[in-house]
Amino acid sequence: MIRRVCVFCGSRPGHSPAFAQAAATLGRELARRGLGLVYGGAGQGLMGAVADAVLDGGGEAYGVIPHGLARQEFAHPRLTQAHFVGSMHERKALMESLSDAFIALPGGFGTMDELFEALTWAQLGLHEKPVGLVDTSGYYAPLVAWIRGALDAGFVPRALERALLVDPAPDALLEQLLSHRPPASPVKWLGEKPVRR
Helix, strand or coil, X not given: CCCEEEEECCCCCCCCHHHHHHHHHHHHHHHHCCCEEEECCECCHHHHHHHHHHHHCCCCEEEEEEHHHCCCXXXXXXXXXXXXXXXXXXXXXXXXXXXXXXXXXXXXXXXXXXXXXXXXHHHCCCCCXXXXXXXXXXXXXXHHHHHHHHHHCCCCCHHHCCCEEEECCHHHHHHHHHHCCCCCCCCCCCCCCCCCC
């Protein structure tokens, strides 16, 4: 059952207004469906846009912020709950543990790092949570093409072809995510699975 969705996205707004519009649409949809938001805790850029929309819609927003980034102009002032952590590694692990699904909106290096860690953990069987990508204005088209190429070249197991849902519309992606059953991990651990840090 999905109760909270972790959203990865830029702390900058990007050059196109379509990016902030997609973030706000996703935030409103989360609030309308009674789903909580887990995200990086910023009050600016796409991060601020999705959190504002959730909070303005009466929803809950949980921010996970490294101490080094928690300066006044970065941290969102209206969070339902703020979690302060010591490192980016701790941030990703806590965001994963607080969430039941993942969505990436447009963003930069940090967004890619978070998205691919979520996908890698799914590949390794460290979680069985759905992962989705909002492809606003074709922003992620080159990335989706690269993933297809990695599948075709044999670097990503074909069993994981449906590990990442992609849709240009935030509401449509969320609808898919809520009913999606991620593929089983092709990795079989000997003994206990490692602990995420």
